Every structure is written in C-alpha cells, then in structure tokens.
Amino acid sequence: MMTGVLTEILNGLLLLFLVVCAIAVAQIRDMLSAVIVFASFGLIMAIVWQQLSSPDVAMVEAALGTGVTTLLLIAAISKTRRTE
Amino acid sequence: MGTLENQIVRITSRLVAPFIQVYGIYVIIHGHLSPGGGFSGGAIFGASLVLVALSFNLEVGAKQISHDTASILESGGALGFVITGLVAIALGANFLANQSAGFPMGQTGQLFSAGAIFIITFFLGIKVASTIVTLFYNIIEGEDKSGDAH
Numbered sequence: 001m002m003t004g005v006l007t008e009i010l011n012g013l014l015l016l017f018l019v020v021c022a023i024a025v026a027q028i029r030d031m032l033s034a035v036i037v038f039a040s041f042g043l044i045m046a047i048v049w050q051q052l053s054s055p056d057v058a059m060v061e062a063a064l065g066t067g068v069t070t071l072l073l074i075a076a077i078s079k080t081r082r083t084e
Numbered sequence: 085m086g087t088l089e090n091q092i093v094r095i096t097s098r099l100v101a102p103f104i105q106v107y108g109i110y111v112i113i114h115g116h117l118s119p120g121g122g123f124s125g126g127a128i129f130g131a132s133l134v135l136v137a138l139s140f141n142l143e144v145g146a147k148q149i150s151h152d153t154a155s156i157l158e159s160g161g162a163l164g165f166v167i168t169g170l171v172a173i174a175l176g177a178n179f180l181a182n183q184s185a186g187f188p189m190g191q192t193g194q195l196f197s198a199g200a201i202f203i204i205t206f207f208l209g210i211k212v213a214s215t216i217v218t219l220f221y222n223i224i225e226g227e228d229k230s231g232d233a234h
Binding site: 055056058059060063067068072075076079 | 111119120121123124127128130131134135138216219220223224226
C-alpha cells in the first residue's frame with residue numbers, strides 16, 4: 001500500500017520534471033544549454049518508460065534520445081553558431 | 085584548444101567508451117533473451133564511436149571506423165539481413181522463416197538459441213551502429229565533400 005503511494009509520487013515528480021524540461025528547452029536561448037536540457041528530458045523519459053513497464057522502449061530512448069541525439073546536435077552546433 | 089575542460093572531456097570519453105561498447109555488444113547478442121536487441125544495442129555501440137570521434141577529432145574517429153568503412157558495413161548489415169531471409173527460402177520455407185526453415189533452436193534461455201533471430205539481430209546491430217556513424221560523418225563533413233559523396 002505504502003509502496004504504491006510512493007511509486008505514484010515518484011511518477012508524478014518525473015512527469016512534472018518532464019514538463020519543466022520541455023518548457024525549458026523551448027525557452028533557453030543558449031543552444032548548448034538547450035541540448036543538455038534536452039538530454040536530461042530524454043533521460044527522464046527513459047525512466048518513465050521503465051515505470052510504464054516497457055524496458056525495451058526505455059533502452060532505445062536512453063540510447064537514441066539521450067545519447068545519439070545529443071551527440072548529433074552538438075556536432076551540428078560545432079558547425080554553426082552557439083547562440084540563437 | 086588544449087584547455088583543461090578539453091582534457092577532462094577527452095580522458096572521460098576515452099575511459100568510458102570501451103565499457104559502452106561492451107554493453108552495446110552485450111545488448112546485441114542477448115537480443116533474443118533480454119530487453120533490447122539489434123536496434124538498441126546498435127544505437128549504444130554507434131553512440132560510443134561517435135562520442136570518441138566528437139571528443140577527440142575526426143582523425144582519431146577515422147582510425148576507429150572511417151566514413152567509407154561505415155558505409156560498407158551499413159550496406160553489409162542490410163545485405164546480411166536479406167541473405168538470412170533468402171537462406172530460409174532456399175531451405176524451403178517463407179522469407180525470414182525461423183523454425184520451419186530448420187534453423188537450430190537450441191535450449192531455451194541459453195545464449196545460442198532461437199535460430200535465425202540471433203543472426204538477424206547481429207546484422208541489425210551492425211546496420212544501426214554504422215548508420216549512426218555515417219549520420220555523424222555526414223553532418224560533420226557534409227559541405228566539404230558534397231561533390232563526390234552523392
């Protein structure tokens with residue numbers, strides 16, 4: 001009973017952080033900071049997928065959403081300007 | 085360029101990259117037993133190669149896997165996938181058929197089981213990893229060699 005309540009609180013906090021990250025990515029003017037916040041968005045999203053009991057999707061999200069997307073966006077920033 | 089922050093990034097990525105690669109291979113070859121598979125493991129493995137190439141420079145990255153090698157592996161992974169499907173046809177079953185084509189099933193739960201799934205996952209992992217490396221090289225050197233790349 002108690003662990004169920006704690007799990008619900010954890011899920012709520014994760015979803016809240018997800019919304020905060022999503023708004024922050026759109027608001028931040030510095031591109032490198034936005035990319036790093038987007039990586040943390042992907043990391044939280046991977047934990048949310050795990051909480052929704054789909055570890056397969058969580059693994060893909062952690063590898064692609066957090067790893068590869070961040071690396072490719074940093075590569076794109078290094079070829080262009082850092083500020084908007 | 086030789087700042088302290090640069091050194092930290094380089095040393096950290098050099099230390100972490102082998103562990104990421106081992107984990108990627110683990111996810112690929114356990115694709116039929118545990119969560120993950122060819123796509124997840126290939127993405128993890130490709131990310132480690134891109135990490136080293138991005139934190140050092142393109143010469144170090146090309147020493148690991150060059151643009152041409154990545155392109156060849158990408159095509160080879162897709163080719164291996166199709167050939168595995170065609171072997172099933174040659175054995176007298178449908179395209180990509182597994183047990184009905186006579187691939188050895190092995191013991192459930194062991195590493196070398198599930199017949200063609202093991203081979204297909206392996207080729208899929210090669211394909212995805214080299215696709216991510218090719219994507220990175222296309223972004224980095226896109227404008228320079230657009231004449232002969234396409």
